[in-house]
Each structure stands twice: as structure tokens, then as C-alpha cells.
Amino acid sequence: SFTQKIDTHKLYKKENNSISFQMNYINDIASNYIHNLEETLLKLEEGSYQENNHSPYNKKLLKINQQKGIVARIPIGSLTNNIFLQDRGPSFSIKYKTLSLTSSNINKKIKNYGINHLAISIDLNVTIVLQILVPLYHEHFKENYTIPLVYEVIEGEVPSWYQN
Numbered sequence: 001s002f003t004q005k006i007d008t009h010k011l012y013k014k015e016n017n018s019i020s021f022q023m024n025y026i027n028d029i030a031s032n033y034i035h036n037l038e039e040t041l042l043k044l045e046e047g048s049y050q051e052n053n054h055s056p057y058n059k060k061l062l063k064i065n066q067q068k069g070i071v072a073r074i075p076i077g078s079l080t081n082n083i084f085l086q087d088r089g090p091s092f093s094i095k096y097k098t099l100s101l102t103s104s105n106i107n108k109k110i111k112n113y114g115i116n117h118l119a120i121s122i123d124l125n126v127t128i129v130l131q132i133l134v135p136l137y138h139e140h141f142k143e144n145y146t147i148p149l150v151y152e153v154i155e156g157e158v159p160s161w162y163q164n
Contacts, residue, residue: 045097047069071132073093074092098130099130104126107125108121109122119151120154
């Protein structure tokens with residue numbers, strides 16, 4: 001499962017007028033997410049994925065699981081560029097193979113938000129690299145995803161010079 005409970009109050013500490021990010025906790029979240037993602041991709045490839053939620057996304061994963069990583073079947077006639085042969089002939093499978101090149105990095109931002117507020121955002125950027133296998137051909141698929149962990153506005157003190 002990709003979802004995990006995140007205690008947003010453990011992501012950073014606000015003490016006096018400073019904010020510090022709790023990198024141990026943030027790195028644990030990132031490593032758990034990457035571990036779960038790689039484990040799910042391998043299970044799909046092996047045909048051993050067994051998640052039980054009823055989301056449309058999970059139904060698609062279960063179908064890929066039953067086909068052991070096959071994401072599509074294309075009729076050979078579609079390679080002829082002839083509209084009349086488009087749906088003809090036996091099909092060949094397009095399958096993915098996990099390359100274990102899943103990685104992540106963490107983006108942290110603090111910026112002023114109005115007179116006495118700070119906006120804090122922490123995002124997890126994940127990169128997935130898979131190999132798409134087609135008979136006599138293969139290609140790498142690389143995609144980047146951004147998962148927001150927290151976006152919070154913190155109220156500070158109004159500067160005394162602003163109030164005369």
C-alpha cells in the first residue's frame with residue numbers, strides 16, 4: 001500500500017523564531033514509500049499482487065497482476081499501417097520489467113506569506129524507470145511524480161513597526 005499515516009507535526013519543529021526540518025522522519029517516509037513502490041512493481045511482474053481495496057486504480061493493477069506485468073496486447077496487423085489490417089492477426093504482448101531504478105528526493109520550501117505568516121511545503125519527488133518489453137524491441141520508461149507531504153501556513157508575530 002502506498003498510503004501511510006504521516007504525522008505532519010513530526011515533519012518540522014517550530015521553536016522561537018526558527019523552523020527546523022526533521023530529516024530522519026522525512027527520510028523514513030521517503031524510504032518506506034520507495035520500498036512499497038518497488039515491492040508492488042515486483043509483485044505485479046511476478047503475478048503475486050493481492051491488494052483488496054475496490055478503487056478503479058487497484059482493479060487495473062489486479063488485471064496487470066493476472067497477466068504478470070503485461071500492460072497491453074497489440075495485433076500484428078497494427079504494424080502494417082493499413083487501416084483494413086489494423087485489428088487482424090495474432091497479438092503480441094507489451095510487458096514491463098522492473099529495473100530497480102526507483103529513486104526519490106525531498107524538496108523543502110519556506111517562504112513568506114503575508115505580513116506575519118510562513119508557508120512551509122515538503123514534497124517527495126519520485127522517479128520510476130521501467131523497461132518496456134516488446135518482441136525485438138525494448139525501451140525505457142522514465143516518469144517523475146511529486147507527492148506533497150505537507151503544505152502548511154504558520155502564523156508568526158506581527159512586527160511591532162507595522163503597528164506604529
